[in-house]
Amino acid sequence: MDNGWDASAQAWIQSQGDRGDWGREHVLDPVMLDRIGRGRFRNALDVGCGEGRFCRTLQAAGVSPIGIEPTAALLETARLRDPTGDYRRGRAEALEFPDASFDLVVSYITLVDIPDFRAAIREMARVLKPGGSLLIANLNGFTSAGAEQGWIKDAAGRRLHFPVDRYLDEFAMSFAWAGIRIENWHRPLSAYMAALLEQGLQLTFFAEPGPVSGDEARQADFRRAPWFVVMEWQR
Secondary structure, eight states, rough: OOOSSHHHHHHHHHHHHTTTTTHHHIHHHHHHHHHHTTTTEEEEEEEEEESHHHHHHHHTOEEEEEEESOOHHHHHHOOOOOOOSSEEEEEESSOOOOOOOOEEEESOOOGGGOOHHHHHHHHHHHTEEEEEEEEEHHHHHHHHHHHHHHHOOTTTTEEEEEESSSTSSSSEEEEEEEEEEEEEEOOOHHHHHHHHHHTOEEEEEEEEEOOOOHHHHHEEEEEEESSSSEOOOOO
C-alpha cells in the first residue's frame, strides 16, 4: 500500500536539515539524547531512519548505528550524507538481523507509519540484547485522535482547544504540509502498551515532553496539547 512517502521524500528531506523539524529540535531530541547519553549503548538499530539524521546524531553520541529504511530516496540521501555509515533497505515488520543483536533499538516517530505495528514491535523486541533498550518517540494519541480536524477556533480564528475524537479506535489518517502528503495511523496508547508488554519488555522511562527551547509563542502552542510521547522499554 502506498503511504505517500515515495512521492513526499524530497519535500521531507528539505524540511529536516541537520536539526530536524521544530518538534524534533526543541521537544524530542533533548529527551532522546538524554536517554542515549547515559553511556549504556554501544550499537543501535534506527528503525525507519529516513534521511539518516538521527543515525548521525547517534554516531556523535558514541553509538554505532545501523539504519533501515523502506523509502528508496530517503535511503539514498542517508548514504550520500554519511558515506561511511551503514544504511540498509528494510522494513520494521521483518528485520533481517539475528535475535539479540543490538543494545539499543530506536523508533523515532515511525510506529505511526506502520500498518502492522504489532509485528514491528515483535521484531524490534526480538533483536534486542538482554538488558537492551527500545527507545520510542511517537505521536501522542490524545492529539492524533483529532488531528484531521485540527484546532477548534472561534469566529475570529483564535484557537480554542484541540479535539479528541474516536480515541479508542485504530484508523489511518492523511496529513499534508509543506509539499508532504503521507498516511499516519492513530492508535490509543493502550494499544501500544499492550503490544510492548506482550513482548515481556519493562517500561523504564515515560514522558510527554514539552518544548525546552525555540520561539516562545510556538512553545506556548506546543504546551496546549500533548503532541508527543517518549518511552524506553528494556528487555
